[in-house]
Amino acid sequence: PMLRAVEAAGAPWRLLYGGRSRASMPFLEEVEKLGGAGRGRVTVVAQDEDGLPDVAAFLDGTPPGAAVHVCGPEALMDAVAAALPDGCSLHVERFTPRTSTEGDTAFEVELRRSGRTVAVAADTTVLAAVRAELPDTPYSCRQGFCGTCRQRVVEGEIDHRDELLTDDERTGSMLICVSRARGERLVLDM
Structure with missing residues (x-):
């Protein structure tokens, strides 16, 4: 195609x-x-x-x-x-997503527009944690290839693990199916 x-x-x-x-x-x-x-x-x-x-x-x-x-x-x-x-x-x-759980730690994600905060365990994706609170959150590949789950990041440092976003796009957004926080907290525009 x-x-x-x-x-x-x-x-x-x-x-x-x-x-x-x-x-x-x-x-x-x-x-x-x-x-x-x-x-x-x-x-x-x-x-x-x-x-x-x-x-x-x-x-x-x-x-x-x-x-x-x-x-x-x-x-x-x-x-x-x-x-x-x-x-x-x-x-x-x-062929498979480039992700690692070794060294991953738990963190918190504030969903600014919905007023909710979710805990993301070391072995859980942001997408899975967010969908537990907001089940209609869009996604497709769950591997960081398609961009369907892209969300704007308001605050926090991102550990990008996708293969799609350009450097400019990575400045203010992330693919929540694979990427994580580099610190203890992220704030998403959700």
Whole structure:
């Protein structure tokens, strides 16, 4: 769907599509067709045939202002981040959310508009604690990818664990499905 939307918009794009083997790569035929024969927009790297992809070579020449999207294992995302050309933005989607409960502590969240305060245990998400008080609080992925649970932060320091928000967006908001407080208290505009 993402490639079709970019293609329909007429925007330039290139895709590095890697996997263990061609047989294990979903939608491979469709992706190759969308890339167009001989147009060089799709590079397929099957590890059993080609080894690991050369991410740095693929990204070389990517123009400033380009958005680079990556989904895959942690090592791939680290390689892309290390090779990202200056002036490009990186957008990642992990197979599993990058969260940790080791060292997490309990904290309190004040819901300013509703006048409520909720306790968030060390092993509970802000979303779960808030939904216990406000069951209609919107959410979808619960992994920090989609942005449905984004809330404005009025006070407090945020431990961002999402993969979606830009640095500017992180200044005053958080995804409550994965992100937490860095201190003892957060105030949300809810």
